[in-house]
Amino acid sequence: MTDLANSIAADMSVRRKRRPRRGSRTERRFAYLFVLPALLLVLVFRIIPLFWGFLLSLTDSDGINPAEFIGAGNYVTMANDPVFRDSMVNTLLLLASLPIWIMVPMLLAILIHQGVPGGKLFRAVYFFPAVLSSVIVGSIFNVLLRYDGSVNAFLKSFGFSAVDWLGSSSTALGTLIGVQLWATFGMSLLIFLAGLSTVPKDMLEAARLDGAKLWQTWWYIVIPALRPIIEFVAVVTTIGVLTSMFGLIYVLTAGGPGTATTLPEFLIWLEQGKMNRPGYAAALSMVLFVLMGGIAWLQIRIMQRNANL
Amino acid sequence: MAAAGRKEKRALWVIAIPMAILALSCVYPVFFAINNALKSNKGYILDRFGVVTEPTFDNFTQAWTRSNLSEYFLNSVIVTVGAVALLLVVSSLAGFALASLRFPYRKFIFVVILASLMIPVQVVLVPFYQTIINLGLLNTHAGLIISYTAFFLPFSVYLMTAFYSGLPRELIEAARIDGAKLLQVWWHVMLPMGKPALITLGILNTLYCWNDVLISLLVLQSDRTLMVGIAALRGEYTTNVPLLSAGIVLAAAPIVIIYIIFQRQIVSGIAVGAVKG
Numbered sequence: 001m002t003d004l005a006n007s008i009a010a011d012m013s014v015r016r017k018r019r020p021r022r023g024s025r026t027e028r029r030f031a032y033l034f035v036l037p038a039l040l041l042v043l044v045f046r047i048i049p050l051f052w053g054f055l056l057s058l059t060d061s062d063g064i065n066p067a068e069f070i071g072a073g074n075y076v077t078m079a080n081d082p083v084f085r086d087s088m089v090n091t092l093l094l095l096a097s098l099p100i101w102i103m104v105p106m107l108l109a110i111l112i113h114q115g116v117p118g119g120k121l122f123r124a125v126y127f128f129p130a131v132l133s134s135v136i137v138g139s140i141f142n143v144l145l146r147y148d149g150s151v152n153a154f155l156k157s158f159g160f161s162a163v164d165w166l167g168s169s170s171t172a173l174g175t176l177i178g179v180q181l182w183a184t185f186g187m188s189l190l191i192f193l194a195g196l197s198t199v200p201k202d203m204l205e206a207a208r209l210d211g212a213k214l215w216q217t218w219w220y221i222v223i224p225a226l227r228p229i230i231e232f233v234a235v236v237t238t239i240g241v242l243t244s245m246f247g248l249i250y251v252l253t254a255g256g257p258g259t260a261t262t263l264p265e266f267l268i269w270l271e272q273g274k275m276n277r278p279g280y281a282a283a284l285s286m287v288l289f290v291l292m293g294g295i296a297w298l299q300i301r302i303m304q305r306n307a308n309l
Numbered sequence: 310m311a312a313a314g315r316k317e318k319r320a321l322w323v324i325a326i327p328m329a330i331l332a333l334s335c336v337y338p339v340f341f342a343i344n345n346a347l348k349s350n351k352g353y354i355l356d357r358f359g360v361v362t363e364p365t366f367d368n369f370t371q372a373w374t375r376s377n378l379s380e381y382f383l384n385s386v387i388v389t390v391g392a393v394a395l396l397l398v399v400s401s402l403a404g405f406a407l408a409s410l411r412f413p414y415r416k417f418i419f420v421v422i423l424a425s426l427m428i429p430v431q432v433v434l435v436p437f438y439q440t441i442i443n444l445g446l447l448n449t450h451a452g453l454i455i456s457y458t459a460f461f462l463p464f465s466v467y468l469m470t471a472f473y474s475g476l477p478r479e480l481i482e483a484a485r486i487d488g489a490k491l492l493q494v495w496w497h498v499m500l501p502m503g504k505p506a507l508i509t510l511g512i513l514n515t516l517y518c519w520n521d522v523l524i525s526l527l528v529l530q531s532d533r534t535l536m537v538g539i540a541a542l543r544g545e546y547t548t549n550v551p552l553l554s555a556g557i558v559l560a561a562a563p564i565v566i567i568y569i570i571f572q573r574q575i576v577s578g579i580a581v582g583a584v585k586g
Contacts, residue, residue, distance in 0.1 A: 026491070027410050027411060027412065027491070028410075028411075028412040028413070030406070030410065030491040030492070031406040031410040031411070031412040031415070032406075032412060034402040034403060034405055034406035034410070034491075034495070035402070035403045035406045035407060035418055035422075037398075037399045037402065037403070038399050038400065038402070038403035038422055038462055038466050039403075039418060039421065039422065041399065041455070041458055041459040041462055042421070042422050042425040042459060042462060042463070043421075044440065044459070045433075045437060045440060045455075045456065045459035045460070046425040046428040046433060046437075046459060046460070047421070047424075047425060047428065048436075048440075049428075049433035049436035049437045049439075049440055050428050050432065050433055050436075052433075052436040052439075053432070053433050053435060053436040056435055056436060061435075108328065108331075111321070111324055111328065114321065115321065116321050116324055116325050116328060117321065117322055117325045118325055118328075118329065118332075121332070122328055122329075122331075122332050123576075124572060125332040125335050125336060126331070126332065126335055127575075127576065128335055128336065128339075128568065129335050129338075131516055131564055131565075131567075131568045131575070132520070132561055132564065132565075133519070133520030133521075133522070133536050133560070133561070133564070134520070134522065135520075135522055135536040135537075135539050135540050135560075136520075136536075136539065136557055136560060136561045137338070138540075138543075139539060139540070139543045139553060139557055140338040140341060140342055140557060141338070142543065143341075143345075143550055143553070143554075144338065144341065148357075150341065150357075150358060153358060182334070182335075186335075187579060190576055190579045191579060194579075214317045214320075239429075243429040243431055246431070246522065246523045247520075247522040247523065247536070250522060250523075250540060251540050251543055264431075265431040268431050268434050269431070269434065269523070269526075272434050272435050272438070278435040278439075281434060281435050282434075282435045282436070285431065285432045285433065285434060285435065286432075288431055288432055289427075289428070289432040292427070292429075292432075293427050296426055296427035297427065300420075300423045300424060300426060300427070
């Protein structure tokens with residue numbers, strides 16, 4: 001398979017040398033025509049708004065009166081805004097839980113790959129919650145996690161006392177993270193399984209013949225071979241927790257109690273709509289952008305490497 | 310995989326038990342929703358956790374008609390079908406050009422499209438909303454279709470480019486020697502050849518569009534998509550769990566059916582993001 005790929009690649013490089021790099025005029029014209037819709041959509045709805053948003057963040061825009069330039073005013077307000085500070089603390093707590101988000105699916109993937117009885121079924125079932133909308137997941141868990149809900153009834157049957165999962169500010173964020181983890185670990189698990197299929201089998205066989213224990217093969221062969229996949233999952237998960245928890249917060253906690261589950265993306269939405277402070281919301285957006293920009297850049301580098309362009 | 314020893318095999322069986330419990334937890338909420346959707350409100354209050362004894366479909370009819378879910382359902386179908394169709398056309402055209410045609414700034418354009426991955430909707434919430442208003446797209450299905458396309462596009466373009474760059478160039482050369490125009494090459498060669506990738510993208514984007522809340526909340530304010538409708542239903546009927554459950558079952562059903570039918574394509578589509586397929 002690799003031989004075939006190599007010979008094709010060699011073939012192509014020879015041909016590239018023979019033909020002009022820029023292509024004929026019609027080829028160029030059509031090429032631009034073909035990428036134009038994609039480029040235009042991305043420019044109009046994402047890239048231009050990003051710069052526009054930065055300008056807006058320097059104004060006191062309230063959606064009604066003409067906006068005035070106030071320089072870094074919004075950023076100063078932000079530094080003194082307790083809600084913003086809480087949302088940053090919540091973000092840090094969320095990011096601190098990342099090792100769990102990576103290790104749980106990795107461990108399960110290795111076990112399935114290792115041939116746990118029922119592995120194929122587990123794979124299909126574990127991924128199932130990931131296809132459900134966060135609204136569906138949130139609405140169901142909202143009932144399950146009520147004080148008199150199934151989860152507490154289950155705990156009580158084992159003699160534990162009931163917990164106010166979503167109503168108490170000490171447990172709400174942990175519960176939210178738990179639900180999101182439950183809903184998405186299957187996604188990372190699939191990525192790990194795909195990566196595991198590339199771990200050289202003969203190397204494992206050889207190690208086993210030399211008397212290596214199962215866990216030793218994990219530690220010395222499987223996990224090092226998975227390194228690029230771990231990187232990828234780490235990046236994707238980080239972006240995921242920073243930008244795809246809106247739906248869950250929206251139906252499960254609405255950011256509360258107090259600010260216990262207010263994350264930046266939810267705060268931006270609140271300030272934009274309910275508080276009607278577009279200028280301030282735009283400034284919050286910039287902070288979120290800087291926060292995830294570096295991480296996303298890593299992801300693009302990985303994707304670009306994989307696309308072989 | 311290397312054969313596990315007898316002791317290790319036993320260990321794997323022991324590990325399978327907590328894994329099975331985790332698997333049960335993944336399907337329990339669905340059982341919970343279906344079970345409660347079939348209870349009457351009184352039946353639910355009397356026995357909240359038991360298996361339904363006298364199933365009734367009243368909740369489904371009530372959610373479908375009186376709570377407007379039928380209307381929301383139609384909205385969701387329109388925008389999902391529209392956005393997925395647009396996504397497939399736009400991304401396969403761009404993928405064709407980026408992978409198989411030669412033109413200046415090709416790499417740069419590819420990077421620009423990928424770079425927009427760094428700009429999720431939350432980061433441009435205010436100016437994006439303004440753009441939608443300025444273009445007269447607020448509260449229109451077309452507006453939501455275009456918005457979904459803009460926000461789910463980069464991964465699709467990436468996948469189509471990666472897929473097409475794996476195809477032999479002879480295909481295009483041969484078609485062009487026959488005198489075909491590039492648009493015809495796209496239609497007659499690239500679209501049929503790209504079918505595996507297009508099917509995967511079609512399914513994944515259907516999930517994303519159907520499940521979205523935030524973009525829909527912004528663009529379609531006077532009307533609702535199904536997910537926004539369910540969120541509202543949850544607020545209005547906190548005490549009527551059976552009715553809410555019926556709404557949840559109706560909203561999740563299409564996705565669950567798609568998952569069961571296309572499980573293989575979904576799984577390989579996810580994997581392709583990590584390890585180029």
